[in-house]
Amino acid sequence: xxxxxxxxxxxxxxxxxxxxxQTHFIKSAEDLYEIIVTTVPGARFGVAFxxxxxxxxxxxxxxxxxxxxxxxxxxxxxxxxHLFCILLKNAYPINILNQVKNCPEVxxxxxxxxxxxxxxxxxxxxxxxxxGVIDGRPPRGVETDxxxxxxxxxxxxxxxxx
Numbered sequence: 001x002x003x004x005x006x007x008x009x010x011x012x013x014x015x016x017x018x019x020x021x022q023t024h025f026i027k028s029a030e031d032l033y034e035i036i037v038t039t040v041p042g043a044r045f046g047v048a049f050x051x052x053x054x055x056x057x058x059x060x061x062x063x064x065x066x067x068x069x070x071x072x073x074x075x076x077x078x079x080x081x082h083l084f085c086i087l088l089k090n091a092y093p094i095n096i097l098n099q100v101k102n103c104p105e106v107x108x109x110x111x112x113x114x115x116x117x118x119x120x121x122x123x124x125x126x127x128x129x130x131x132g133v134i135d136g137r138p139p140r141g142v143e144t145d146x147x148x149x150x151x152x153x154x155x156x157x158x159x160x161x162x
Contacts, residue, residue: 002125007134008077010117012070017093017114019086019100020074020133022107023049026059028084033061035099036086043091046071052081052127064089078119080128082107094160111135 012018029049036045046067049059058075062068067087074085086100093112100106111117115136121128143151155161 004123005131006121006123006128008079008119008121010074010077010119012074012087012117013066013089015089016067016070017088017091017112018074018117019084019088019093019097019109019112020117020119020130021084021100021109022082022130023084023103023105024082024107025105026051028103028105029059029061031103031105032084032086032100035103036088036091036096037063039099040091040095043095044089045091046087047084048072048075049084050075050081056081078121078128078130080121080130083130 010018029047032047032049036043036047044064044067046062046064046069047060048068048071051057051059058072060068060072062071067089070087071085075083084106088096097109097112101109110119110130111133113135118134120131120134122131152161
C-alpha cells in the first residue's frame with residue numbers, strides 16, 4: 001500500500017467562517033442549504049459537497065457567489081470525496097452547528113473556525129481522505145483574571161451571554 005500524508009493550507013475569504021465535514025449523499029448540498037437559510041435567514045453563505053462515486057462532481061448551493069466559489073476552491077485543494085464545506089458571513093458556526101450535525105447525511109464535523117487552517121490528508125492509490133485538521137495556533141499561556149474578564153465582556157457584547 002502506498003500511503004502518503006499531506007498538509008493542505010486552506011484559503012478562504014476574509015471575514016468568513018468555515019465549517020468542514022464529512023457527508024455521504026448527493027442531497028447533502030441542498031439539505032445544508034435549507035438548514036442555513038431557515039436557521040439564520042440573514043446569513044450569506046456557500047455550500048459545496050464532493051461526490052465520491054458516479055460523476056464525482058463538486059455540487060454547490062448558497063446565496064453568495066464569492067462564498068460558493070470559495071467552497072469549491074477549498075474542496076478542490078483537499079481533493080477528497082464525501083466532504084462538505086460551508087463558508088459563512090453575517091453568522092457564526094455556533095448559529096447552525098447543531099442543525100448541521102443533525103443532518104442525516106452528515107457523518108462528522110472536522111472544524112468550525114475563522115482561524116488559519118490546514119487539512120491533514122492521507123493519499124493512497126485509491127484516492128485522498130481527511131485525517132484531521134490543524135486549526136489556528138498553539139496555546140501561548142493560560143488566561144489571567146484580566147483575560148477572563150475580557151472574554152466574558154466579549155461574549156456579552158456580541159450577544160452570546162447576558
